[in-house]
Every structure is written in C-alpha cells, then in structure tokens.
Amino acid sequence: MVPLMAMAIAARFALLDLRRRPCSPFSSSAAAAAAASSGEALVSDVVSLLTHHRSKSRWSHLRSMCPDGLPPAAFSQIALRLRNNAHLALRFFLFTRRRALCDHDLRSYATTIHVLSRARLKRHAQGLIREALRISPDTxxxxxxxxxxxxxxxxxxxxxVFDLLIECCLEAKKVDAALEIARLLRSRGLSPKVATLNSLICSVSRCRGALAGYEIYKEVFGVLNGGNVGNPKGAVRISPNVHTFNTLMTCFYQDGAAERVEEIWDEMVRSSCAPNVHSYSVLMAVYCEDGKVVEAEKIWDEMRVKGIEADVLAYNTIIAGFSESGQIERAEELAREIELNGLESTGVTYEHLIKGYCNVGDVNSALLVYKDMCRKKFGPEPSTIHAMTVVLCGQSRVFEALDILRGAGDNSCFLPKGKSYEVLIIRLCLEGKMEEALRLQAEMVGKGFETNLEIYTAFIDGYEKKGNREMVEKLRKEMLDMQQKVD
Structure with a gap:
C-alpha cells in the first residue's frame, strides 16, 4: 500500500516542481507531457488500488489518493480499465458520486453504461441511463x-445498449425521442431489437392511436401494402415476429377497429408467422364482441387442432362469448376444463359465468357462482353486482339484492354503480317499502350519486299509493326545482 501512496504523492510533487521552474522554450510542452504522465500515473494507481486492495480498505485509500477529486475524463479511463469487472466499476462510480469525488458528465456516464451493458447488467445500465437523461435536459x-x-x-x-436507451425513453413518455433514436440507428445501418420495436409500436399506438402505431410498424419493418420492401436507407434487414402482430391486433382491438384486427391476422399469415395463443385470444375476442360466437368457436377449435395449449386468457375469452350468447352450459363446461388442465380460474372467469346466468334469468345459479367467487377471495366488479341486482329485483327479491350490494361494499375498493341504487330504490318504492327506500337513497347520496328524475318519480308513485299527499307535493316541488336548475 505504501508504494502506491508514495507514487501518487511523488507524481503530484513532480508536477508542482515543474510549475515552479523558470519558463524555457520547451517548458510548455514539457509541462504538458509531465501533466499527462502524472494523470496516467494516477489512473494506473487508482486501477491498481481498486483491483488489488481489500474491499474494506480500498475506499478510504482512494479518498486520500484523490483529495482534489477526479476529472470525468480520468474517471472514464479508470472505468474502461475495469470493464472486465463491471460490478467493481459500478461500485467505483457510485462511490465517486456519493463522496463527490467526480463531477460526472455525459461521457463518464456513457462509459459506465457501456461497461455495464457489456457485462449484461441490464438493470444497472438502465438505472444510469435514466439518470443521464435527467442530468442532460439541454442535450x-x-x-x-x-x-x-x-x-x-x-x-x-x-x-x-441502444435498446435500453429507447426503452428508458418510452418509460419516461418521451415517444418522439425514442422514434428519433430508432431512426438514427437505422440511418447508421443498425436496428433495435424486435422486442424494442414492438414496445415502440405499442407506445405510439397508446399515445396517438392504433393507425399511427401501424404506420411506425410499416416504417421500421420496411412494409408496404402487406409486403416487405427491404431497407431503402440501408438499414439491417429485420422481420416482425408474432409479438409484433399481437401488439398491432391488440391495439386495433382496444381502439374498436375489429376489421383491422382481421387484416393484421391475414398479414401475419402471409408473413409465414405462426400465431400463438395470444393471437387466437384477440381474434376470438373480436368475434365474441360482434356476436359471432360460431366463428369464435371455429378459431378455438383450430387452435386446439394445431396443438396450441389454451391459457386462462383464451378460456376466459371464449367463456365470455358463450355466456353473452346464452350458451351458459357450454361456458360452464369450459370453466370446469380450466381446473382439469391444471390452470387456475380468475375473477374474470366467475364474472362471465355470473353474467351468463343472469342473462338467461337463472339467478340461483348466479348466486352459487358468486358465493364460490367470494370464497376464493375474488372481488366482484360493479357491473357483475349490477347484473345480479337487476335480475333479483325483477324477481321481487329486492332485499337479497340489497344484501349483495352492501356485502360487496364492505370491500373498500368496491364502488357500486349509481344505476344499481336506482334499480333497488325503484323496486322498494314499487313494493311500498318507503322507509327502506329513503335510507337507501341517503346512502346513495353519501356515495356521491345524485337523485335523478326516475328516482323522484318512483318516490312520488310510492307515496301516492300510500295516500301521503304531503310527501307527494313536497317531492314534486323538489323535482321541479331540480329540473329548473338543470335547464
């Protein structure tokens, strides 16, 4: 340890001695050479210290070796020499930053990012990229x-490393910057990975719509009119994969452009890209939402024939189609098949079955499925509670519906639909249970829902049947005042 310290100190004294000497024709160049030699010696000393000293002592020696800190250029040279020990290079970077030993610039950040990327330390590299983006708002x-x-x-x-940069830009919602970087790479004959391009397409679609995402797809993959037109700018040839097409189909599906989903499916087939279970799920969802359950079942059968194992998302998609079309027995059959195939049902599975039974008026079966759902700790969606509320009230079982609504409300995350309160209040008034209706209306207002004309009308009709003219007149005045405020 002593020789290293002595060398560093001697180097600094030699530099000071050179500065004190009288100027000569060669003094400037000699001083520059001495300074360069001193800087090189310091870099070598630090590298030697970091690689050969015990970890507990190296950091304290480093502080005394560099009392004036390190310039970013010297840090970069040290990090480069540590590139075969990326973990040590990272610790060195963090130490210099924590102890303010180096005022890091973009170049010293870049060197460390490259060292980490070279060692496949992606998470750490991305962490430094995020910091570099924050410290360089001007560039x-x-x-x-x-x-x-x-x-x-x-x-x-x-x-x-450039994929990591693009991903960080997308994460920070800097979509334009990510696009520009991808284009700059292509102009240099390079291309981001397909997974990165897929993320880019997805981000553009979310921000600007699926059509904008499709235009980016055509640009980055060199696609025109369904065919590959090569790489006019000399960029490396890269082909879309199944996840690319899945991304496009999902984005169009979410935008409500069902016909474009089928077009992307056809384009995927033309590209000789084999669809996977997610591809089939998206196409089935499109058919189910259009009420084309027969077509959806054909897709389901095709998937099974090709030996593609369905996941729970695919099961839930086809179960939803059968439930909404009234084929609840077929939906139940597939729900049982989920468990038989070693998968686990989700809350969505139960939601579809409950709504399916409600659609056919079999509320007792819906209640059984609901109890099973609660037993498995799945929280219901407001739309599911509303479906049961409507059917139960239609069968004059209003208090059962009320118990279900309040039971679901015990979950702090559950926010009932205003329409569910409306259905219950109207039914209570219809049955002459005015006190219960009033209490429920107060609860509804407490949840932030306003009393509407339908509810006022139900109360007025209920009190008229009870012969309570005073309440009828009072409510009619309130309803008139409310209408005037709206107008």
Whole structure:
C-alpha cells in the first residue's frame, strides 16, 4: 500500500516542481507531457488500488489518493480499465458520486453504461441511463444517444445498449425521442431489437392511436401494402415476429377497429408467422364482441387442432362469448376444463359465468357462482353486482339484492354503480317499502350519486299509493326545482 501512496504523492510533487521552474522554450510542452504522465500515473494507481486492495480498505485509500477529486475524463479511463469487472466499476462510480469525488458528465456516464451493458447488467445500465437523461435536459435524449455512439467502440460495448436507451425513453413518455433514436440507428445501418420495436409500436399506438402505431410498424419493418420492401436507407434487414402482430391486433382491438384486427391476422399469415395463443385470444375476442360466437368457436377449435395449449386468457375469452350468447352450459363446461388442465380460474372467469346466468334469468345459479367467487377471495366488479341486482329485483327479491350490494361494499375498493341504487330504490318504492327506500337513497347520496328524475318519480308513485299527499307535493316541488336548475 505504501508504494502506491508514495507514487501518487511523488507524481503530484513532480508536477508542482515543474510549475515552479523558470519558463524555457520547451517548458510548455514539457509541462504538458509531465501533466499527462502524472494523470496516467494516477489512473494506473487508482486501477491498481481498486483491483488489488481489500474491499474494506480500498475506499478510504482512494479518498486520500484523490483529495482534489477526479476529472470525468480520468474517471472514464479508470472505468474502461475495469470493464472486465463491471460490478467493481459500478461500485467505483457510485462511490465517486456519493463522496463527490467526480463531477460526472455525459461521457463518464456513457462509459459506465457501456461497461455495464457489456457485462449484461441490464438493470444497472438502465438505472444510469435514466439518470443521464435527467442530468442532460439541454442535450435531450438524442444527445445521450450521440455520446453513447462516440464511446461505443472504445468501450467494446454491446449493441443492445441502444435498446435500453429507447426503452428508458418510452418509460419516461418521451415517444418522439425514442422514434428519433430508432431512426438514427437505422440511418447508421443498425436496428433495435424486435422486442424494442414492438414496445415502440405499442407506445405510439397508446399515445396517438392504433393507425399511427401501424404506420411506425410499416416504417421500421420496411412494409408496404402487406409486403416487405427491404431497407431503402440501408438499414439491417429485420422481420416482425408474432409479438409484433399481437401488439398491432391488440391495439386495433382496444381502439374498436375489429376489421383491422382481421387484416393484421391475414398479414401475419402471409408473413409465414405462426400465431400463438395470444393471437387466437384477440381474434376470438373480436368475434365474441360482434356476436359471432360460431366463428369464435371455429378459431378455438383450430387452435386446439394445431396443438396450441389454451391459457386462462383464451378460456376466459371464449367463456365470455358463450355466456353473452346464452350458451351458459357450454361456458360452464369450459370453466370446469380450466381446473382439469391444471390452470387456475380468475375473477374474470366467475364474472362471465355470473353474467351468463343472469342473462338467461337463472339467478340461483348466479348466486352459487358468486358465493364460490367470494370464497376464493375474488372481488366482484360493479357491473357483475349490477347484473345480479337487476335480475333479483325483477324477481321481487329486492332485499337479497340489497344484501349483495352492501356485502360487496364492505370491500373498500368496491364502488357500486349509481344505476344499481336506482334499480333497488325503484323496486322498494314499487313494493311500498318507503322507509327502506329513503335510507337507501341517503346512502346513495353519501356515495356521491345524485337523485335523478326516475328516482323522484318512483318516490312520488310510492307515496301516492300510500295516500301521503304531503310527501307527494313536497317531492314534486323538489323535482321541479331540480329540473329548473338543470335547464
């Protein structure tokens, strides 16, 4: 340890001695050479200290070796020499930042990011990329990209470092910057990974709609009119995969463009890209929502014939189709099959079955499924509670419906539908249970729902049947005042 300290101190004194000497024709160049030599010696000393000293003592020695800190350029040189020990390079970076030993710039960040990427330490590399994006608001993400490009070869980095940058931009909602970086890569004859391009398409679709995402798909994969047109800018040839097409189909489905989902499916088939279980699920969902359950079942059968095992999402999709079309027995059969195939039903499975039974008026079976759902600790959706409320009230079982609504309300995350209160209040008034209706109406207002004309009318009709003219007149005045405020 002593020789290393002595060398560092001697180097600094030599530099001071040179500065004190009288100027000569060669003093400037000599001083520059001495400074360079001193800097090189310091870099070597630090590297030696970090790689050969015990971990507990190296950091305290480092502080005394660099009392004036390290310039970013010196740090980058040290990090480069530590590139075969990326964990140590990261610890060194964090130490210099924590102890304010180096005022890091984009280049020192870039060097460390490359060292981490080269060692496949993706999570740590992304963490530093996020920081680099934050400390460089003036240069923007493209500036970070340019620095990474300039330092790429000397760091012997890994190409996916640019994928990590694009992913960080998307994470930070900097979609335009991510697009620009992808285009700059292509202009250099490079391309992000397919998974990164898929994320880019998805982000554009969410921000600007599925059609905008499709235009990006055509651009980055060189697709025109359903065919590949190569790479006019000389970018490396890259082909979409099944996840690309799944992303496009999902985005169009969420945008309500069912016909475009089928077009993407056809394009996937033309590209000789085999669909997977998610692909089939999206197409089945489109058919089920259009009421084309027969077509959805054909897709389900085709998937099974091809040996593609259904996951719970695929099961839930086809179960929803059968439930909504009134084929509840077929839906129940598939729900039982989920467990037989070693999968676990989800809350969505039970929701579909409950609504299916409600659709055919079999509320008793719906209640059995609901109890099973609660036993398995799945929280119901407000739409499911509303479906049972409507059917139970239609069968004059209003208090059962009220118990279910209040039972679900015990869950702090559950927010009932205002329509459910409306159905219950109207039914209570119809049956002449005015006190219960009033209490429920107060509870409804407490939940933030307003009393509407239908509810006023139900109360007025109920009190008229009871012969309570005073309440009828009072409610009519309130209803008139409410209408005037609305107008």
């Amino acid at each position: 923007k993400p493209v500036g970070v990209f340019e620095v990474l490009v300039r330092t790429y070869r000397e760091c012997d980095s890994a190409p996916f």
